[in-house]
Amino acid sequence: MTVINETPPTKATVILAQVFISCLMAFLMTGIFTAIPAALAPGWVGIWLTRFVTAWPIAFVLSMAVGPVSFWLARRTQHLLAMARG
Secondary structure, eight states: OOOSOOSOOOHHHHHHHHHHHHHHHHHHHHHHHHHHHHTTOTTHHHHHHHHHHHHHHHHHHHHHHHHHHHHHHHHHHHHHHHHHHO
16 A cells, blocks of 8 residues: 555644545435435435535534544554554
8 A cells, every 4th residue: 555645634634534524424324314214205315415414514513523532542442452462
């Protein structure tokens, strides 16, 4: 695997990544959870897009809140695994 950039990401990069992550997750999750009960009936796309527009800002705010916790947990887990290996 080729490493493109070994420097830590800038704050702007992290925020932009969270925009993309939250957008894609909200898009996919609202699509799935709208399509399943609606059984792809006529009109389900409109309902999906309404739910997506509501979910994306919420997903973005939540991802900004849990992002630092997730990175901390990942670093801590890697540290504990490295210690366990010796």
